[in-house]
Amino acid sequence: MNGDPNGSPDGVGDATIPVEVVEGEAHAGATDAATDAANDAATGAATDPPSAGGAVAPASETGAVNEAAADGELARLQARVEALEGEKKDYWDKLLRTAADLENLRKRQRRELDDTRHDTKQRVLKEILPVADNLERALAVSTGEPDAVLDGVRLVQRQLLQALERLEVVPIEAEGQPFDPNLHEAISQQESDAHAPGTVMTVLQRGYKSGDRLLRPAMVVVAKAKAKVG
Template identity: 45%
Template sequence: MTQNDIPTPDQDAEATLESQLRDEIEALRGEIEQLRADSLRERADLENQRKRVARDVEQARRFANERLLGELLPVFDSLDAGLAAAGDQTGPLKDGMELTYRQLLKVAADNGLAVVDPVGQPFNPEHHQAISQADPAGAAPGSVLQVFQKGYLLNDRLLRPALVVVARHD
């Protein structure tokens, strides 16, 4: 062994310092990667929360008038009953009731309300409530024969089911 092969204390200190610096650089790189991953996770969480809030706001907007429209349903029922009682009569009173009814329905429809009046359609338990069955001639089994009370949907969500009479199955 020669004198040049033996490390000097300065070379030992330099090698140790270099090793410590490499270890510290690797530790810092690991921390940076962890912080980058945390940042991406936080961004994703924030984006998901933003979408959730936007969805909740949209739902609240679509159904904000649900209570008001629900309270107007008896008014629709009364106008329906009045027009049915007027039958074939003509005159300014019936004309005024029909006009009022059409205007009220238009305003309600503009706010997302749709009438469920299923006469002749197949019974749908999601939108209809059967109150009795009957055996009429010529009607398809399971079809709606008569509507006692119209149902209503608010933006495709059931506000009130239609009360119906259903054709009995043979």
Template identity: 40%
Template sequence: MDNPDAPSTDADEGLASSEHVTPPEEPPPVPPDDLNQRLAEVEDRWHRAAADLDNTRKRTARELALARDAERARAATVFLPVVDGLEDAVTYAKGVNAGLAEGMESIREQAVAALERLGYPRIDEVGVPFDPRIHEVLSVVERGDLPPRTVAAVARLGFGTPERLLRPAGVVVTAAEE
């Protein structure tokens, strides 16, 4: 009886055209002022949501950059003892075998270059004014050929910039004028 391929009967057609089926009601007309107010509210909410999304994107990008920089610093800090060890090995090898010292110096330079690629350039300039942001005084010497408070020697390499310092350079500075 409920065969979809069966032809329809008069009884089926009578149900379809019955007066008992009511069409859906249309919503009552809304005054134009209410529509404009509602539209303004929806637009305001949309603008606020868009601004919130933009702020969230910016905050997330900043947080990601900070996390990336912190991880880069952690990796570079772990690498510092390797550079220091290579420096000591080069110093020792210079007294034993010049060829060995050259090879080890090459490896040390590769390690320093790796730190530079991570964003921490070496700090090893001599003859520059002492800068407490990037230098750590290890000793003070009297030297008449250099101005006061000038880096006379670098005892330990430093890495970084004043804004992003991994390790200050250990330096020997000239005495300050009295």
């Protein structure tokens, strides 16, 4: 058998593979493996976030953490709602109590005002009734003499003025005084030589004051200057 020194013993020639081709295929295989490994690492990093220690946490654990946080927030909100409901009830109770206190205050003030009016009326009547009694006595003992009747009436008038003074009611002095629109009400004007113009010359009805308050003005006639003749 004549063998090929570079071939098989059988003389069948094997094709020779160049060294460059073998090295190229090996390099390509290594590159593809490195690319696949990089892609797998990137995909895993995007899917599972790293844990505090750098390890990737499973998705189930992340969901459990989020659910626990939501439950805690819900519990906090429910507690806040219950607290607000309690505050609302307290405020409502206070409002009702305040309204009741105000109503009781109004009723008490109304009663006090009625009592004050009643006491004032009684005080006035107690002062006036004796005057009416004396007037009846003066008329009963009258002998028909004008002077006796006049003296009795003057006595009653004096007693009445004293009663009014005790009630802090005083007459307004008007005659001979300058006309004051705050105290006097002019009924008419008359020419007069005896009175200066603008002076009260006659009092038709006496006015009265209670303290600094005017009960009624005095009705008066006011003097004016005589018209010039010619």
